[in-house]
Amino acid sequence: MHVEAQVRAKLLTNTEQYSQITDDIARPIEAAPNKEWLFWTTISAIVMTVCCFGLIGYLLWEGIGVWGLNTEVGWGFDITNFVFWVGIGHAGTLISAVLLLFRQTWRNSINRSAEAMTIFAVLCAAIFPGIHAGRTWDLIWFAPIPNTRGTLWANFNSPLLWDVFAITTYLTVSLVFWYLGMIPDFATLRDRFTRKGKDVAAGIYGALSFGWEGSARNWSRYEIISLILAGLCTPLVLSVHSIVSMDFATSVVPGWHTTIFPPYFVAGAIFSGFGMVQTLLIVMRRIYKLENYITMEHMENMAKVVIATGTTVGLAYMTEFFVAWYSGSFFERYVFINRAFGDYAWAYWIMFSCNVLSPQLFWSKKIRTSMTATFILSIFVNIGMWFERFVIIVTSLHHDYVPARWANYTPTWVEFGIFLGTFGLFFTCFFLFSKFLPVINMFEVKTLLHRPKKPSGIPEGKKDEAVHAH
Amino acid sequence: MKSNLIVAKFWNPDTLMDALAEVHHKGIPVYDCYTPFPIHGIEQYMDIKRTRLTIASFIYGLLGLSAALLLMAGVNGGALDLGWDIKSWQIDVGGKPYLAWVDFVPIAFELTVLFAAHGMVITFFIITGYYPGKKAELLDDRQTDDVFIMTIDADKVVRHDEIKQILTEKGAFEVKTTA
Numbered sequence: 001m002h003v004e005a006q007v008r009a010k011l012l013t014n015t016e017q018y019s020q021i022t023d024d025i026a027r028p029i030e031a032a033p034n035k036e037w038l039f040w041t042t043i044s045a046i047v048m049t050v051c052c053f054g055l056i057g058y059l060l061w062e063g064i065g066v067w068g069l070n071t072e073v074g075w076g077f078d079i080t081n082f083v084f085w086v087g088i089g090h091a092g093t094l095i096s097a098v099l100l101l102f103r104q105t106w107r108n109s110i111n112r113s114a115e116a117m118t119i120f121a122v123l124c125a126a127i128f129p130g131i132h133a134g135r136t137w138d139l140i141w142f143a144p145i146p147n148t149r150g151t152l153w154a155n156f157n158s159p160l161l162w163d164v165f166a167i168t169t170y171l172t173v174s175l176v177f178w179y180l181g182m183i184p185d186f187a188t189l190r191d192r193f194t195r196k197g198k199d200v201a202a203g204i205y206g207a208l209s210f211g212w213e214g215s216a217r218n219w220s221r222y223e224i225i226s227l228i229l230a231g232l233c234t235p236l237v238l239s240v241h242s243i244v245s246m247d248f249a250t251s252v253v254p255g256w257h258t259t260i261f262p263p264y265f266v267a268g269a270i271f272s273g274f275g276m277v278q279t280l281l282i283v284m285r286r287i288y289k290l291e292n293y294i295t296m297e298h299m300e301n302m303a304k305v306v307i308a309t310g311t312t313v314g315l316a317y318m319t320e321f322f323v324a325w326y327s328g329s330f331f332e333r334y335v336f337i338n339r340a341f342g343d344y345a346w347a348y349w350i351m352f353s354c355n356v357l358s359p360q361l362f363w364s365k366k367i368r369t370s371m372t373a374t375f376i377l378s379i380f381v382n383i384g385m386w387f388e389r390f391v392i393i394v395t396s397l398h399h400d401y402v403p404a405r406w407a408n409y410t411p412t413w414v415e416f417g418i419f420l421g422t423f424g425l426f427f428t429c430f431f432l433f434s435k436f437l438p439v440i441n442m443f444e445v446k447t448l449l450h451r452p453k454k455p456s457g458i459p460e461g462k463k464d465e466a467v468h469a470h
Numbered sequence: 471m472k473s474n475l476i477v478a479k480f481w482n483p484d485t486l487m488d489a490l491a492e493v494h495h496k497g498i499p500v501y502d503c504y505t506p507f508p509i510h511g512i513e514q515y516m517d518i519k520r521t522r523l524t525i526a527s528f529i530y531g532l533l534g535l536s537a538a539l540l541l542m543a544g545v546n547g548g549a550l551d552l553g554w555d556i557k558s559w560q561i562d563v564g565g566k567p568y569l570a571w572v573d574f575v576p577i578a579f580e581l582t583v584l585f586a587a588h589g590m591v592i593t594f595f596i597i598t599g600y601y602p603g604k605k606a607e608l609l610d611d612r613q614t615d616d617v618f619i620m621t622i623d624a625d626k627v628v629r630h631d632e633i634k635q636i637l638t639e640k641g642a643f644e645v646k647t648t649a
Contacts, residue, residue: 018615022615155561156545156573157566157573159576162577168584169583169584172588177587187606188506190614191611192615195611206603206605208602209606210595210600210602211606211607212600213606216504216518219509220512220513220518220521221521225521225523225594228590232583236580236583239576239579246576443507444507446506447508452482454481455481455616458617459643
């Protein structure tokens with residue numbers, strides 16, 4: 001028997017009927033697009049087209065000479081952005097998979113949008129290694145297919161190839177998990193539109209619903225495979241960022257060559273992802289009036305995860321410093337001192353204050369429950385985590401063993417533009433998602449409702465409520 | 471969907487479970503239930519066995535693992551003689567061993583997950599018969615919203631009126647037989 005303390009804050013407020021949940025979640029889909037939504041979606045789509053697609057076209061035409069990379073700093077904005085976006089994706093999987101395994105019911109109302117965020121973030125991430133490779137048309141060489149290129153086989157010893165496998169698996173498995181979760185909700189929307197006589201919408205959601213009718217036998221299978229998918233996604237999400245970190249950790253570059261990287265990167269990824277989830281949900285719950293579903297309890301829980309992961313990241317920064325000193329390696333020590341006090345000290349201290357200090361404000365309940373403060377802090381987390389990757393990549397590369405080769409890295413407008421463009425891509429996808437797909441998992445939220453009220457249009461039964469609980 | 475079903479509709483999942491318990495207790499076999507969300511514990515009253523999809527998933531995972539190891543060992547180590555000059559594909563990375571199995575762990579893991587997840591979901595759709603664009607067979611247009619339905623195969627039971635009586639007593643707001 002499942003017993004829950006009554007003192008716990010409710011995860012679903014002011015809701016008494018199952019159909020009320022359907023009404024609330026279907027409202028944005030049924031309503032005509034409002035002006036604000038149209039405005040922001042258009043802006044995002046323009047940014048996506050011009051900055052992301054347009055500048056990538058320019059880049060492919062001209063070559064990566066239009067970036068500020070040089071022989072010393074060979075990885076700049078491209079890989080920073082890649083790691084940044086992959087990291088953001090991690091919170092979605094953590095919410096949908098890890099919290100499912102731990103039976104945290106507060107995930108029920110935020111998992112859908114968090115998973116959507118994961119998929120769009122990984123899409124943005126996948127762009128960067130592709131364009132960074134220079135001759136993008138040769139990406140086919142990553143595929144392990146028999147060829148006539150002789151020894152030009154994919155190198156299975158290379159962490160960059162591991163990344164290809166990890167990101168592909170992560171993207172496709174997350175997509176399947178997300179879609180599988182939406183099938184029952186598509187069926188709900190299909191039947192709702194059929195009742196209202198909107199045949200086109202009913203047809204579209206009907207095709208997407210795969211003919212789902214809510215059979216208990218299939219629910220039983222559905223629940224098991226969701227659990228197994230969660231079980232598969234949990235090590236997957238840990239492996240993805242561990243492998244991303246190995247792009248650095250398996251090298252022999254001081255500042256990268258550290259064994260702490262996999263757990264450090266995973267903690268950072270979850271931290272940045274939760275920052276982004278906070279940013280998105282604060283806006284979404286307000287615009288779509290979802291305060292009854294994404295309650296203060298949810299926002300507070302996320303803030304607590306941010307404190308925990310932010311502090312873990314802080315511990316990792318300090319451990320790195322300690323180990324650099326303790327290792328006795330001259331080059332390792334130099335890189336870390338240079339990181340904190342050298343040419344890029346400003347970036348290091350932005351990173352440190354945004355990631356380690358600002359989340360500590362969440363210890364105060366007043367700040368956790370203030371949406372303005374949480375929104376501002378979540379932006380800080382995003383900024384800080386972008387700088388973390390920038391600091392790791394650029395400061396470790398710009399001063400290496402031979403002082404004569406030292407160089408600095410200045411990104412060009414093309415790099416800024418493409419980075420901005422990925423935000424356009426991300427938000428275009430997210431806005432379209434929030435308008436046309438159910439942003440909250442209706443069927444999972446319905447399980448949170450106990451003692452429902454009798455719906456309208458139902459004739460009087462002999463007995464309306466069960467005498468005993470099960 | 472089968473025709474000739476006794477269909478009982480409820481608006482409260484607790485009432486449905488109560489009726490199911492009673493029906494199960496009387497030894498009446500339940501054909502299926504249709505609910506807007508999964509109801510935990512419903513399996514015991516419907517004699518639903520635990521799905522074997524988990525085993526299928528494990529087998530797909532093993533398949534993925536073997537595929538990955540064979541691929542990498544075949545290419546890097548030249549362990550597979552596929553009839554062409556496979557040795558020429560070996561890549562010498564600083565004199566490291568060709569069969570550096572530790573390097574194979576990440577890709578082997580990723581392909582295990584890839585095969586296990588996709589194989590299991592595809593099998594789920596095959597055995598449940600759901601496919602894109604399939605037309606749903608509904609007993610009530612609110613069964614995916616807020617109506618909970620229990621169905622009993624009328625061909626497998628006798629004394630239909632008595633069963634209908636029980637279902638009504640137990641709180642069904644509508645009981646009927648489909649043609």
